[in-house]
Amino acid sequence: MTAAPPILEVKGLTKRFPARTGETQSPLILADLSFRVAEQEFLTMVGPSGAGKSTLLNIIAQVDGASDGEIYFRGELIEATNATALNPGWNCQIGYVMQDDNLLPWRTLIDNVTLPLKLQGRYDDAAAARVETLLRATNLTGFERYYPHELSGGMRKRASLIRTLAYDPPIILMDEPFGAVDAQTRGQLQQDLLRLWNHGRKTIIFVTHDIGEAIALGDRVLVLSRSPAKVIAEHRVEIARPRDLGNLYKLDGFGDMFEAVRQQIQ
Amino acid sequence: MSVAVAPPLPRLGAKRQLIPVGRVALGIGVLALWQVGTGIMGAEWLPGPAAVLVRIWQITISGELLRDTAVTFWEAAVGMALGGGAGAILPFLLRLSPRLMSALDPFISAAFGMPKLALAPLFILWFGIGVPAKIVFVASIVFFLMFYNGLAGIMSVDPRLIATLRVAGASEWFVGREIVWNTAKPFLFAGLKIALPRALSGAVVGEFIAADSGLGWYIQNARSLNDTTGVVAGAVIVTVLVIGVNAALKRVQARSLAWRPVARDMTV
Numbered sequence A: 001m002t003a004a005p006p007i008l009e010v011k012g013l014t015k016r017f018p019a020r021t022g023e024t025q026s027p028l029i030l031a032d033l034s035f036r037v038a039e040q041e042f043l044t045m046v047g048p049s050g051a052g053k054s055t056l057l058n059i060i061a062q063v064d065g066a067s068d069g070e071i072y073f074r075g076e077l078i079e080a081t082n083a084t085a086l087n088p089g090w091n092c093q094i095g096y097v098m099q100d101d102n103l104l105p106w107r108t109l110i111d112n113v114t115l116p117l118k119l120q121g122r123y124d125d126a127a128a129a130r131v132e133t134l135l136r137a138t139n140l141t142g143f144e145r146y147y148p149h150e151l152s153g154g155m156r157k158r159a160s161l162i163r164t165l166a167y168d169p170p171i172i173l174m175d176e177p178f179g180a181v182d183a184q185t186r187g188q189l190q191q192d193l194l195r196l197w198n199h200g201r202k203t204i205i206f207v208t209h210d211i212g213e214a215i216a217l218g219d220r221v222l223v224l225s226r227s228p229a230k231v232i233a234e235h236r237v238e239i240a241r242p243r244d245l246g247n248l249y250k251l252d253g254f255g256d257m258f259e260a261v262r263q264q265i266q
Numbered sequence B: 001m002s003v004a005v006a007p008p009l010p011r012l013g014a015k016r017q018l019i020p021v022g023r024v025a026l027g028i029g030v031l032a033l034w035q036v037g038t039g040i041m042g043a044e045w046l047p048g049p050a051a052v053l054v055r056i057w058q059i060t061i062s063g064e065l066l067r068d069t070a071v072t073f074w075e076a077a078v079g080m081a082l083g084g085g086a087g088a089i090l091p092f093l094l095r096l097s098p099r100l101m102s103a104l105d106p107f108i109s110a111a112f113g114m115p116k117l118a119l120a121p122l123f124i125l126w127f128g129i130g131v132p133a134k135i136v137f138v139a140s141i142v143f144f145l146m147f148y149n150g151l152a153g154i155m156s157v158d159p160r161l162i163a164t165l166r167v168a169g170a171s172e173w174f175v176g177r178e179i180v181w182n183t184a185k186p187f188l189f190a191g192l193k194i195a196l197p198r199a200l201s202g203a204v205v206g207e208f209i210a211a212d213s214g215l216g217w218y219i220q221n222a223r224s225l226n227d228t229t230g231v232v233a234g235a236v237i238v239t240v241l242v243i244g245v246n247a248a249l250k251r252v253q254a255r256s257l258a259w260r261p262v263a264r265d266m267t268v
Helices: A053-060 A109-119 A125-137 A153-167 A183-199 A211-217 A254-265 B014-041 B049-062 B064-094 B098-113 B116-127 B131-155 B159-167 B172-209 B215-224 B228-256
Strands: A006-016 A028-038 A042-046 A068-073 A094-097 A171-175 A203-208 A220-224 A231-236
Touching (some): A028 A053, A028 A231, A053 A171, A053 A203, A094 A153, A109 A153, A125 A183, A211 A254, A231 A254, B014 B049, B049 B228, B131 B172, B172 B228
Parallel strands (some): A042 A203, A042 A220, A094 A171
Antiparallel strands (some): A006 A068, A220 A231
């Protein structure tokens, strides 16, 4: 797989949801799922809707417990199959940008973005300067005192993104963060994300059902099967960085890879 | 922090300024209708605005107004603090134990359904005809109004917000203080909007049954003397009291929930 030592390793992860009343079979969401992520790698995972992608990220972030399997963070076993022992975010080592922006509606943009830093007692001058830079990089300067309901959907997405980037966890999970915005805003957000990632390369696990997005952003694309989710294919994306997302579709190999992934998802 | 370059939010239109004018016009209309009613029915049956105003002036000078208002207000305030406070806090405690919540649910529903007015004579029997019986009566009414609104607030907490903050390093205690409290707050204000007037009217009704002071006692006393002017004067004073309490609540709410989209608040 990858030569660099993995920052995260998932081994034989299995998740079974409790059976609903009247059903004898409890639905299997993840079946013996395994993969590794290298330091500073941008890993994208693509799979059909309802494949259990969100469940997988929830388990890695320890918002949800697994039924079986192991997760190692820098060689240390972190996975908890016992739901009461969950440690969400693994001591702020694992950031999580969810599908919805999940900004607190009663806090202004700046208070939302700086909240994790303040919670962790790390909001000092250096952190404030970093927040300032992130705000400028995402064109949010001037809107610090606005409440989320006064901002556009794209601005809320960017705010939710830099809320996690600001406290700088070693791994960031992203669950279709650009799913609920229009195509144009989406393209802009993708470009923003790549630029921010190029600044300080972090490890990102980015989940999407959009094949083009998975190829355009990732170093490596994992293809997930229909539920129960398994890794059924792996593609290394050899497109040089920094990438110009506008012209990506014209590059050699993009179309072939797109078609290959599309076939595998069927 | 840098200087805001974004444009200011648009103000509401000029049509809004017509609202106070309309309110005054409507108020005058109601007074006129009242006067017409007095003319048709006779001042014995429906005393006119002027006579009521004179009566209010008289009891203001004699000190009766202040004494009776203070008694009623005190009963409503203490009943609200005890009953409403307990009702507002209980959902936050029950949140920590869903099993206890579902176990208690039928009992709370039953207690809510029990007609408090039917129990009022018992309260008088237990606590005497003084202030304590009215406090208990008021508390027994407002407790449920605050409890069910608080409960609705806690039920509407967004689990995704909790997950987001937990991942970012928030403790269980911070989640409760930040997310649960802020989500429940608008619901508690909605509860206050109903409970505060009910607390005042509860105190007045309690005084109807047995009392030696208070606005309810004043109205009841006037009624037994066939003093219709006194009855209407008492009713007007209670109404003014409710309006004052509502205005105060609106101010506190506007400051406390400033983050909310304007259209979602009842600004009437």
